[in-house]
Amino acid sequence: MKRIDCEMHxxxxxxxxxxxxxxxxxxxxxxxxxxxxxxxxxxxMPPTLQSPDNAAVGKAIRGHxxxxxxxxxxxCEPDGGVAELERSVGEWDMKGLKLVPLRHGYDIDxxxxxxVMKCAERLGLPVSIHSGAHxxxxxxxxxxxxxxPTVPIIMDHMGWRYYVDGAINVAMTTPNIYLETAMVSQPGxxxxxxxxxxxxxxxxxxxxxTGDPASMLATVKAARLKPExxxxxxxxxxxxxxHIE
Numbered sequence: 001m002k003r004i005d006c007e008m009h010x011x012x013x014x015x016x017x018x019x020x021x022x023x024x025x026x027x028x029x030x031x032x033x034x035x036x037x038x039x040x041x042x043x044x045m046p047p048t049l050q051s052p053d054n055a056a057v058g059k060a061i062r063g064h065x066x067x068x069x070x071x072x073x074x075x076c077e078p079d080g081g082v083a084e085l086e087r088s089v090g091e092w093d094m095k096g097l098k099l100v101p102l103r104h105g106y107d108i109d110x111x112x113x114x115x116v117m118k119c120a121e122r123l124g125l126p127v128s129i130h131s132g133a134h135x136x137x138x139x140x141x142x143x144x145x146x147x148x149p150t151v152p153i154i155m156d157h158m159g160w161r162y163y164v165d166g167a168i169n170v171a172m173t174t175p176n177i178y179l180e181t182a183m184v185s186q187p188g189x190x191x192x193x194x195x196x197x198x199x200x201x202x203x204x205x206x207x208x209x210t211g212d213p214a215s216m217l218a219t220v221k222a223a224r225l226k227p228e229x230x231x232x233x234x235x236x237x238x239x240x241x242x243h244i245e
Contacts, residue, residue, distance in 0.1 A: 002244060004211065005034070005042035006205035007128070007156065007182050008054045010060050010067075013047055013209060025209055027064045028079035034066060040235070041066045041244070043096070043205075048103045050074065054084065058092025061131040068115075068242065069094035070128060073114075073116050074104045080115030089123055089186035095242060097127045101135035109140040116150055126152040126241050128180070131167065132159050142170035145177050152241050154203060156180045171197045177236065182207040185215070187222035190233070203238050 010169045012024040027044075034042060044060075044067045052072035061067040071088035073081035076111040086092040097120045099113060106112040108129060113191075120127050127148075129141050145153040158179035159167030161243040164186075171193075179193050182205030193202050204220060206213040220233060 001037060001231045002040040002239050004204075004235040004238045004242075004244070005039050005208070006154065006180050006203045006238055007045065008033070008042045008206060009045050009047055009210075010057055011047045011053065012224075017210065020121075025066055025233075027060050031064065031066060031207060031215060037217060039213075041068060043068050043070050043238075045070045045072050045098050046213045048072065050104070053096065054088045056090065058088065058094065062092075070096040070098045072100065074097040075099070075116045076104055076106055077112045080119075082115050082119045084128050085116055085119050085125075089125070091225060096125045098129075100130045102130055102133045106135060108136045109143040113144065114147075117144065117151070121148055121151050126154060128154040128156055130157065131155045132157045132161060132163055133217065134193050138163050138166040138170045140179060142174045145173055145174050149176055149231070152176055152178060154178045154180050154241075156184050156205065156207075158189065160184045160189070160192060164192075168193050171201065177201070178241070180205045181220065181233070182211050182216060183211050185219055187219050187224070190220055190223040191225065194223070194229055194233065195227055199225065199232035200232045200237050200240070204234045 008030050010025050046057045054071045071094045073085050075081040101108045178201050180203045206216045
């Protein structure tokens with residue numbers, strides 16, 4: 001199985017959390033991080049802005065086959081973000097949709113994301129959704145997932161920090177929900193998710209540069225999964241969703 005990171009970003013990052021980062025993140029840096037931690041590929045998204053620059057991501061990763069674009073869409077746009085998603089797939093060959101309700105200010109279980117979700121369904125795209133805070137609590141994401149049972153829904157951060165139990169509970173009854181590990185620092189949470197829903201529905205992510213693969217991988221290792229379980233978490237599950245051999 002290939003090792004695939006579910007969440008990395010290219011672009012310029014600003015704010016107090018990024019004072020340590022004195023340069024924009026480019027594709028060569030991501031490839032170096034992948035090499036350092038023995039990963040084959042990663043999903044790549046833009047920084048979380050009001051109007052995410054998917055075109056910049058598409059241009060940056062073109063010619064870098066290890067980097068797979070996911071379009072970050074603000075569904076509060078007049079057309080629900082549909083044109084931007086279609087453009088990202090058609091022009092930049094992006095393979096999925098990323099939603100961040102906390103940043104863009106809408107509840108995920110309302111009508112706001114419906115148009116772009118229907119577009120993702122039509123295009124056959126998996127959807128990655130930020131979780132763990134108001135606007136995007138696990139049961140809200142589950143409500144959306146049940147409306148689109150054929151769309152794989154990746155619950156980023158698996159409800160971390162206070163709603164991991166809720167994320168696991170809704171995943172147990174909603175088979176198109178997958179739980180992603182980025183920013184989760186308790187190995188017991190990852191072990192519990194694997195035990196409850198299976199390693200083939202748990203997905204590793206680092207959220208670089210907000211998170212770092214060194215600490216994220218250490219948490220997975222500390223969970224003491226069986227070798228075959230760890231292989232699914234570190235890339236097998238995501239590879240299957242994206243039809244990567």
